[in-house]
Amino acid sequence: MRFQLTDDQRALRDGVRDLLAGRFDRDALRTAVDTPGHLDRALWRALGDAGFFALCLPEADGGVGLGLPEAVLVFEEAGRVLLPGPLVATHLAAGTVPGAATGERVVTAPAGELLPWRDASDVVQGDATGAVPLASVDPLTPLHRLPGPHAPRSPEAVLLTAAEQLGSATRTCELAVRYAGEREQFGQPIGAFQAVKHLCAQMLVRAELARAAVYAAAVTADPVEIAAAELLADEAAVRNARDCVQVHGGMGFTWEADVHLHLKRAWVRAGTGRTTRETEEALAAAL
Amino acid sequence: MDLTYTDEEEEFRARLREWLASVLPGLPPKPSPNDWPGRRAYDLGWQRRLYDAGYAGLHWPADAGGRGATPTQHLIFLEETEKAGAPYVGANFVGLLHAGPTIAVEGTPEQRARWLPPVLRGDEVWCQGFSEPDAGSDLAALRTRATRDGDHYVVSGSKIWTSHAEVADWCELLVRTDPSAPKHRGISWLAMPMDAPGITVRPLRTLAGSAEFAEMFLDDVRVPVANRVGEENDGWRVTMVTLSFERGTAFVGEVVACRRVLGELAAQARKNGRWDDAVLRRRLGRLNAEFRALWRLTQWNVSEAMGVPPVRAEPRTGGRAGGVPGAGGSVFKLRYSHARQELFDAAADVLGVAGALDTDHEWTLDRLSSLSYTIAAGTSQIQHNIVAERILGLPKDRPKDLRRELQRDFQKGGR
Structure with missing residues (x-):
């Protein structure tokens, strides 16, 4: 047993982090926020060139030939930086929709009662009849609402979404810690006050427990482990983003700070899978 | 990331399961929770069985008499013994998980030879004299004092939460040897024999009704200077060095x-x-x-x-x-x-x-x-x-003198 990242996995994670820092920095993020509904196709092709979508395709089919644990690490990085677009659907379509693997075509798919990025996508996989646009709370994710009944998402889609939630939960913890160390009130950094300190510690605890669950689910691909990962990662992303807003105080309530983008995306991602009730029932049924 | 165990690890597990299946049916009945002598005998008996089978001090380094097992083997050991319903570490807890490892790292060769084998063999029980009524979360504020008298320390004070004190042979005791030093730097680590005159042990009943813990009152207890592990006034570091000894396997x-x-x-x-x-x-x-x-x-x-x-x-x-x-x-x-x-x-x-x-x-x-x-x-x-x-690297709560800073700003003609 060696439940730690291998050297290759660490290198992959670092490589993706560097790539995203270069191709999707904060300016790009804010540009995306200011142009809702617009998907940066040049970025999408760059992701394709880097193997983002072909990661799990066999090498014989032009893919990178890696597994679910590697995909999870890559999607965690995407979640960290709030990378926009139907990433999970395009990744999972890489073997079936021509052009998806290379980033030439953008693929979306229904996720529960939501259909993200319909208008900016080239292909909709699955039944999208009756889709009605809604005024998405997340400026980085245009949404349509789908009439029922709703097909369940694949376990891979659920897990990769959980990985994005994990990345976001880790990032909001970092943002809160940074702000708490810089912002001074009463003559000292607010992070010196236990009331603030404990919020930050709880954020780390949530993120790290979710990490153990998400990584283990990636290794085992067991449905019950995936359900546990989904539950804990959704909770970590949403609650960490809320606490991050709180730590930022008045600044956290502004459009200018990036914190609200994490919270809104965490809500959207949590809404694409099973409801909390369904996940908890599945976990109870497995006892 | 790999969650499968190696062939060697699986072999270790299989041998352990086999041994557990052979030895557990022959164990005596468990003593009642408040029968302390009975619990001591039961827990030491189990430790002796582990020793005879080569599982004692599994995670201790080989040069301290342990088996030098990897953390994964230790994980397997704890997982399998729990699944098989084997006895817990019980009264051997402090000896195996804290005092022993501390002596293994910080003790002299003589101290290691004196104290470590009896822990592994299941001959001696240790208890922990760290917390005090006024030193709980703030452990380094402890007040039990030890003054030198020739080749002995004379120790007075009180300790609390000393589990197994009623049946222990030794106590790993933190004492203050330099009251004038900063609180972390005036502490020493002593091995106190529990049969020394001047020790009073009083059971402490918990809200669950049982007497798991004890209070311990020390009144001019004489402890040989030779029983000090590590340097005088270096006891805080000596203690902390092994606090993570179990390396994630505690629970x-x-x-x-x-x-x-x-x-x-x-x-x-x-x-x-x-x-x-x-x-x-x-x-x-x-x-x-x-x-x-x-x-x-x-x-x-x-x-x-x-x-x-x-x-x-x-x-x-x-x-x-x-x-x-x-x-x-x-x-x-x-x-x-x-x-x-x-x-x-x-x-x-x-x-x-x-x-x-x-x-x-x-x-x-x-x-x-x-x-x-x-x-x-x-x-x-x-x-x-x-x-x-x-x-996370957040700062400690140490308020700056805001008034002085404001005065400085005013003098500079600032805000």
Whole structure:
């Protein structure tokens, strides 16, 4: 047993982090926020060139030939930086929709009662009849609402979404810690006050427990482990983003700070899978 | 990331299972919880069996008489002994998990030869004299004083939460040897013989009704200077060096046990109709996620400790984790202690009103004792401070003199 990242996995994670820092920095993020509904196709092709979508395709089919644990690490990085677009659907379509693997075509798919990025996508996989646009709370994710009944998402889609939630939960913890160390009130950094300190510690605890669950689910691909990962990662992303807003105080309530983008995306991602009730029932049924 | 065990590890597991199956049926009946001499004999008897079979001090380094097992082998040992229903470490806890490892690292060759073999063989019991009535979370504020008188220290003061004190042969004792030094720098570590004159032990009854702990009053107790481990006034470092000795394995058996209890709760609820309560059902589902993740976190922490030399305090930073390095232990403790309380609260709801109020039921007693988990070995509040300051790097609460700063600003003609 060696439940730690291998050297290759660490290198992959670092490589993706560097790539995203270069191709999707904060300016790009804010540009995306200011142009809702617009998907940066040049970025999408760059992701394709880097193997983002072909990661799990066999090498014989032009893919990178890696597994679910590697995909999870890559999607965690995407979640960290709030990378926009139907990433999970395009990744999972890489073997079936021509052009998806290379980033030439953008693929979306229904996720529960939501259909993200319909208008900016080239292909909709699955039944999208009756889709009605809604005024998405997340400026980085245009949404349509789908009439029922709703097909369940694949376990891979659920897990990769959980990985994005994990990345976001880790990032909001970092943002809160940074702000708490810089912002001074009463003559000292607010992070010196236990009331603030404990919020930050709880954020780390949530993120790290979710990490153990998400990584283990990636290794085992067991449905019950995936359900546990989904539950804990959704909770970590949403609650960490809320606490991050709180730590930022008045600044956290502004459009200018990036914190609200994490919270809104965490809500959207949590809404694409099973409801909390369904996940908890599945976990109870497995006892 | 690999969750499969190597052939050697599986072989280790198989041999252990075989041995457990052969030895457990021959164990004497468990003594009652308040029969301290009986518990001592039972726990030492189990340790002797482990010793004879080559499992004593499994995770101790070989040069201290241990087996030098890897953290993963230790994890397997704790997992399998729990699953097989083997006795807990019990009265051997302090000797095997703290005092022994401390002596192994910091003791002289003579001290190691005197104290380590009896711990491994199951001949001697140790207790821990650290906490005091006025030194709990702030352990370094301890006041029990030791003054030199020739080749002895004369020790006076009081200790609390000394488990197994009634039946211990030795006490690892923290004393203040320099009252004028900063609080962390005036402490020494002594091995105190429990039969020395001047020691009074009084059982301390917990809210669960049992006397797991004791108070200990020391009145001019003479302890040979030769029993000091480490340098005088260096006792704080001596103590801290082995605090992470168990390397993420401290609660392995308990997580295994909690997962078994969770399964029993579900079975019981399905039988008595409580399963129809959707709120309770969902709480159990959530606990399933929680304890699965805690088990995985344990495996993560143990894997992180693989390759790290044993019996050294792990640096809080600079590990090789995928997330925040070295975060595992405190993260685990915070979440596990809370989850355990939720588990036995759920058990109360499965039992129903009368069952939950009946202390003849094991789960009711477990519910009561679960309250200690967010207090013992660092309260959750202290753990949050540790996570925030040592892992996240947030500053300590030390207010600057704001008035002086404002005056300076005024003088500069600032705001």
